[in-house]
Amino acid sequence: MRFVLAAAFIALAAPALAAPCGNDASGFGAWKQAFAQEAAAAGVGSAGLQALANAQYSQSTINADRNQTGVRYELNEFIRIRLGSLDSFANQMQRERNKNPNFYASLESAYGVPAGILLAIHGMETGFGRTMGNTPVVDSISTVAYDCRRSDFFTPHAIAALMLVDQGGLGANQRGAAHGEMGHTQFLPGNALRYGVDADGNGRVDLYSVTDSLASTANFLRQKGWQPGASFQEGSANFRVLNEWNAATVYQQAIALSAARLQ
Incomplete structure (x- = not known):
């Protein structure tokens, strides 16, 4: 999922931007040195700081950022374009659910979010985990935090990504999408830090685990106001919650329509 389709971000308090932003790679090294001080003050530990020190400027991220056109x-x-057809996509969703129906039932029991919604998001974001991105998350999120266009938006997510490295929930070189979206359902790091769930009980939140990722997605929606058992079609309160996940109306409509096809 590209930035225009990214999961809704959380309102993390951004630190004062002492690190100087830039519009090309030339100042990235100096920015990393200054940003390391901000990150340490925010509580980032040695593993996260080492990941930052090793981060590379991601020109592919900047190219993707500059070439966004939105959903029209x-x-x-x-x-x-995205699904092929509602029927074929629903068939894929059904096959995924059939692999572990008790898991999806447990998520609906815990969070009130039906399997169809979670499977639609999983399929639309990454093709059920087949395409989670090719850019190291720390590289991409550091690059857009450094870039002057949206430093204030991405800086908290960059700090969150480094904290996730500290916690073992993100590998220093783990890959994601162009703007730092990560895992099976493409959480931005700040959302992963706030809404992430250790559903498999291994002591860490890992959005590259389908178990943790879908539980975290269900938790995100519930925390944003999802009403268990209520309609999620257009005009409903639950449909409006989908706007918290993705601001594109056609994306929300596709999720709701796909979920309704799941029997």
Whole structure:
């Protein structure tokens, strides 16, 4: 998922931007040195700081950021491009659920979010985990935190990514999407830190684990106001919660319509 389709971010308090932003790679090294002081003051430990020290400026991230066009498709065209068709996508969702139906039932019991919603998000974000991105998360999120266009937005997420490295929930070189979106459902790091769930009980939140990722997605939606057992079609309160996940109306519509096809 690209930035225009990214999971909704949390309102983390950004530190004062002492580290000087820039618009090309030339100042990235100096920015990292200054940002390391901010990160340490925010509580980032040695593993996270080492990951920052090793971070590389991601030109591919900047290229993707500069070339964004937004979502301008009509719903039918969006479904054709992203899903193929609602029926074929629903069949994929059904196959995924059949692998572990008790897991999806347990998520609905715990969070009130039905399997169809979670499977639709999983499939639309990463093709059920097949394409989670090719850019190291620390590189990409550090690059956009350094870039002057949206430093205030991405700086808290960069700090969160370093904290996740400290906690063992993110490898220093683990790969994600172009703007630092990570895991099976493409959480931004700040959202992973706040809403992440250790569903498999191994002592860490790992969004590259489908168990933790889907539980975290369900938790995110519930915390944003999801009402168990209520409608999620357009015009409902639950449909409005989908806006917290993704601001594109056609994306929200595709999630709701796909989820309704799951039997």
